Amino acid sequence: MSSGDIEAIDEANRELLQRMKAEYQQLPDGKVKQDRLADIAAIEAALDEEGSHLLYLERPDDPSKMIPAATVIGDPFTADHVSVAVPGVGSATRHAIDNMTREARDLKREADNVARAVNMQTTTATIAWTGYDPPPELKDPSAWVDDRAQAGASDLTSFLRELDAASRNPNQTVALFGHSYGSLTSGIALREGASAYVDNAVMYGSPGFQVTKPADLGMTDNNFYVMTTPDDPIKSVSRLAPLHGWGADPNEVIREGGQSRYRFEHLETDGGLTPIPGYEEKMGASGHSEYPRDATRRMTGYNLAVILLNRPDLAVREFPE
Secondary structure: OOOOOHHHHHHHHHHHHHHHHHHHOOOOOOHHHHHHHHHHHHHHHHHOOOOEEEEEEOOOOOOOOOOOEEEEEOOOOOOOEEEEEEOOOOOOHHHHHHHHHHHHHHHHHHHHHHHHHOOOOOOEEEEEEEOOOOOOOOOOHHHHOOHHHHHHHHHHHHHHHHHHHHOOOOOOEEEEEEEOHHHHHHHHHHHOOHHHHOOEEEEEOOOOOOEOOHHHHOOOOOOEEEEOOOOOOHHHHHOOHHHHOOEOOOOOEEEEOOEEEEOOOEEOOOOEOOOOOOOOOEEOOOOOOOOOOOOOOEHHHHHHHHHHOOOHHHOOEEOOO
C-alpha cells in the first residue's frame, strides 16, 4: 500500500490474483486446491461489486493456508473517513469477503446519506478485511481460545499501520469495526498498539476483548462502543469472558449511587428514530449476524455510519433499564 495509489494497487493485486489462480489450478485435486480456488472465486465475486478495489492480497507460503485479502469501496488514501471491518467465526476469505464487500458498499451509502442530511462535505471509504484465519465454526476448539485472535491481531495492526502510512489525507479518521470473534481480535490489536491508528471503534456481537475499560485499549468512553442485540446468543458467551481471560463482559451493567450504566458505552440496535430531523426511521437488528447487514435500513448500520463519519454526537445510544 506504500504507493497510496488505489488504482495502481488494485491493478497489481488483480494481476497477482490471476497468477495465484493459475498456480493453484495446478495443485492436486483435494481440499487444499478446492479451498484456495474458493478463496479466489470469492475475491473475484467481491470485485464484481461496482466501485470495489482489491486493496490488499497476500500469497501464503503454504498453499494449505487461507488467502488473506481486503477490498475497499472508495479511496482509502484520500478519503476523510475510513472504516475497517473485521469478521468473526466462520469468516475465512472464501466464506466472507463477497458478503462483506456488499456490506461495505451499503455502509458507505448510509454514511454518505447521513453526511448529506447534515450538510457535511466529506468523503468516505469502507474496507472489508479478511486478513486473518478465524475459527471455522463455534464448536471448533479454536473458537474458545485466543490463539487465532492473537495471530490475527498482529496482522490487523500491521494492516492499520500500513494504511496510516500510505494515507495522503492528514485529517483522515479511521474507524475499526469488529464482529464476534473479530472483536476479540480487534481488542487485542488495540491493546497492543493499533489504537495509534484508530480514532473510533465499535465492537458488536462480542464475546469479550480482553480488557475491563476502554483506557486499556488506548480508547475512551467517547470513541469506543459496543452493540448487542437483545437476542444475540453470544450474550451468554460474553458473560463468561472473565472466566477465560477475555476481560469484562462487554454487556456488564454497573450500578453506582442508585444509577446504572454499561461498563462500555452501548449503541442502540432496536429500530426507531435518529436525531437527524426528517431522516428516515430505522429498523432494528436481531440475532448475531444482522449488525452490518442492510446498513441503509437498520439502526445498527446508521450507528456504524455516524461513527465512521466521526460524529458520535449523532449516534443513538442504548442505556440499561
